[in-house]
Amino acid sequence: xxxxxxxxxxxxxxxxxxxxxxxxxxxxxxxxxxxxxxxxxxxxxxxxxxxxxxxxxxxxxxxxxxxxxxxxxxxxxxxxxxxxxxxxxxxxxxxxxxxxxxxxxxxxxxxxxxxxxxxxxxxxxxxxxxxxxxxxxxxxxxxxxxxxxxxxxxxxxxxxxxxxxxxxxxxxxxxxxxxxxxxxxxxxxx
Amino acid sequence: xxxxxxxxxxxxxxxxxxxxxxxxxxxxxxxxxxxxxxxxxxxxxxxxxxxxxxxxxxxxxxxxxxxxxxxxxxxxxxxxxxxxxxxxxxxxxxxxxxxxxxxxxxxxxxxxxxxxxxxxxxxxxxxxxxxxxxxxxxxxxxxxxxxxxxxxxxxxxxxxxxxxxxxxxxxxxxxxxxxxxxxxxxxxxx
DNA sequence: CTAATCTATGTACGGACGTACACTTACGGA
DNA sequence: TCCGTAAGTGTACGTCCGTACATAGATTAG
Numbered sequence: 001x002x003x004x005x006x007x008x009x010x011x012x013x014x015x016x017x018x019x020x021x022x023x024x025x026x027x028x029x030x031x032x033x034x035x036x037x038x039x040x041x042x043x044x045x046x047x048x049x050x051x052x053x054x055x056x057x058x059x060x061x062x063x064x065x066x067x068x069x070x071x072x073x074x075x076x077x078x079x080x081x082x083x084x085x086x087x088x089x090x091x092x093x094x095x096x097x098x099x100x101x102x103x104x105x106x107x108x109x110x111x112x113x114x115x116x117x118x119x120x121x122x123x124x125x126x127x128x129x130x131x132x133x134x135x136x137x138x139x140x141x142x143x144x145x146x147x148x149x150x151x152x153x154x155x156x157x158x159x160x161x162x163x164x165x166x167x168x169x170x171x172x173x174x175x176x177x178x179x180x181x182x183x184x185x186x187x188x189x190x
Numbered sequence: 191x192x193x194x195x196x197x198x199x200x201x202x203x204x205x206x207x208x209x210x211x212x213x214x215x216x217x218x219x220x221x222x223x224x225x226x227x228x229x230x231x232x233x234x235x236x237x238x239x240x241x242x243x244x245x246x247x248x249x250x251x252x253x254x255x256x257x258x259x260x261x262x263x264x265x266x267x268x269x270x271x272x273x274x275x276x277x278x279x280x281x282x283x284x285x286x287x288x289x290x291x292x293x294x295x296x297x298x299x300x301x302x303x304x305x306x307x308x309x310x311x312x313x314x315x316x317x318x319x320x321x322x323x324x325x326x327x328x329x330x331x332x333x334x335x336x337x338x339x340x341x342x343x344x345x346x347x348x349x350x351x352x353x354x355x356x357x358x359x360x361x362x363x364x365x366x367x368x369x370x371x372x373x374x375x376x377x378x379x380x
Numbered sequence: 381c382t383a384a385t386c387t388a389t390g391t392a393c394g395g396a397c398g399t400a401c402a403c404t405t406a407c408g409g410a
Numbered sequence: 411t412c413c414g415t416a417a418g419t420g421t422a423c424g425t426c427c428g429t430a431c432a433t434a435g436a437t438t439a440g
Contacts, residue, residue, distance in 0.1 A: 013387095032314035037427065050389040053429060113313055120310035122358055123303055124222035132358045153364075154371030160354055161347030168312055168322045174343070181344030184378035185371065206418095227397060240419040243399060 017055045017065075020045045024066040029110045033117045036063070060127045067118045067131045074115070075138045082142050090186035093146060097155065098178040105166040105173070113167055136160070147186070154185045207245045207255075210235045214256040219300040223307045226253070250317045257308045257321045264305070265328045272332050280376035283336060287345065288368040295356040295363070303357055326350070337376070344375045 023045030027036050038052045038059060045051075056062045085096055104112050115135070122132035139159065143152035158181050166173050213235030217226050228242045228249060235241075246252045275286055294302050305325070312322035329349060333342035348371050356363050 016388095033310075034314050038429085039427075048389050050391090054388060059428070117310060117313060119354075119358065120306055123307060124224050129358060129360065133360055136355055136359065150367050150370050153367045154348065154374060157351030157355060157371060158344065158347050159351065161349065161351035164309070164350055164354070165326055165347060168309065168319060169326065170319070170323055177340050177343045180340050180378075181347060181375065184344060184375045188370075188374035188378070203417095228399085229397075238419050240421090244418060249398070 016047065016051065020047060020052060020055055020062070021065045021069050023047075024062055025070070025111075025114055028066070028114045028117060033121055038062075060125050063118060063121065063125070064127050064131060066114075067122075067128055067135070070111075070115055070118065071131060071135045071138060074135065075142070078138065078142045082146060085146055090147070091183065094179060094182035094186045097159065097182045098175060101159065101162050101166065101173065101178055102175060104163065109167065112163060116164060116167060151185060151188070155182065158182060158185060206237065206241065210237060210242060210245055210252070211255045211259050213237075214252055215260070215301075215304055218256070218304045218307060223311055228252075250315050253308060253311060253315070254317055254321060256304075257312075257318055257325070260301075260305055260308065261321060261325045261328060264325065265332070268328065268332045272336060275336055280337070281373065284369060284372035284376045287349065287372045288365060291349065291352050291356065291363070291368055292365065294353065299357070302353060306354060306357060341375060341378070345372065348372060348375060 020041060023041045024036060027040045027044050031040060036059075039049055041062065042049045042052050052062065056065060081096070081100065085093055118128065119132050119135060122128035136156065139156040140149070140152045143155050146152075147155070162173060162178060162181070210231060213231045214226065217230045217234050221230060226249075229239060231252065232239045232242050242252065246255060271286070271290065275283055308318065309322050309325070312318035326346065329346040330339070330342050333345050336342075337345070352363060352368060352371070
């Protein structure tokens with residue numbers, strides 16, 4: 001074998017695909033799932049309408065791409081968050097989870113809203129279901145590096161519950177209640 | 191004032207309105223939020239298209255009506271569920287909540303899916319947000335008749351978290367993990 | 381240089397949608 | 411009985427959508 005290199009033909013700009021996915025997230029943030037169409041995405045990405053169907057087979061594929069990216073980013077961020085927590089006591093974990101919820105809801109509420117919109121959209125769209133499942137599996141996996149599996153499952157459920165509530169409720173979550181709930185689970189069986 | 195009775199003019203069938211709302215729920219169950227249009231609802235209810243805009247100002251109003259009914263039904267059912275639990279110990283409550291989740295997901299998964307789909311829709315549609323908030327407030331209110339408020343908040347978050355997971359996850363929830371999570375919260379501070 | 385081939389785009393089609401609104405129907409008062 | 415008025419409906423309009431597809435542009439092999 002001399003130089004039998006794979007010859008990628010044209011420009012085949014991989015950035016373009018990523019730009020489109022980023023645009024999906026932008027549109028979902030500002031217009032909601034309801035306003036996320038090929039045309040809106042193309043406009044936001046600054047690409048021709050045709051590109052959105054060239055890089056993605058269907059609208060559902062577009063959403064799938066967005067959910068996949070979201071899951072990857074989330075996994076990385078959560079792992080970075082969990083790293084420094086290893087070896088500390090459970091109380092400390094409860095506080096960290098409280099901060100996680102509060103920070104997400106204050107700094108990144110747009111991003112979180114998009115995450116749950118896609119998550120719930122998976123109920124309708126079979127193509128998205130495995131990705132949505134992967135999303136929650138990530139939370140359990142990462143927490144499992146800190147606590148037993150069953151505890152991780154419980155913490156992850158509470159996390160989901162509080163985030164969803166925070167997204168819809170008109171009154172902000174009570175920090176003390178968050179701490180209490182996380183602590184109840186963290187210190188169980190200790 | 192002799193017999194100055196209010197004279198409701200025509201037939202003004204109030205059943206019609208309810209039938210339309212029931213049809214919204216049916217359509218959402220079978221077609222999802224994505225397929226819930228005036229036309230689909232009218233077809234399912236067996237009423238002319240015009241009726242759907244006669245009884246409801248807009249599609250958002252239609253969804254609001256459905257969410258309102260769902261909330262009312264849920265409140266009633268949950269109160270009935272909680273009644274017999276008063277006075278029993280916390281362990282018993284944890285078991286009852288586990289059963290609640292398992293039963294909802296097996297018997298009524300269609301109904302539950304619709305509930306969370308409307309919840310999702312509320313993120314996009316301001317008109318629905320107060321109703322969605324009311325929905326979760328109901329859970330906390332009812333649980334507050336059994337346990338302290340902060341415990342009720344925690345239980346309600348876990349409940350939401352597990353139900354959502356159950357709707358999306360390809361693998362069924364582990365009963366033991368549910369019990370464990372609810373018990374952790376129920377027995378905290380005991 | 382030319383042909384072949386792959387990348388990318390603009391346009392157009394068929395359909396569904398939300399909603400407005402002119403209209404019909406049926407009732408109650410006189 | 412007849413009329414005014416409210417209840418309820420059918421149709422049509424303008425818009426937007428997903429997607430197919432013919433074409434244009436770019437790149438390399440020969």
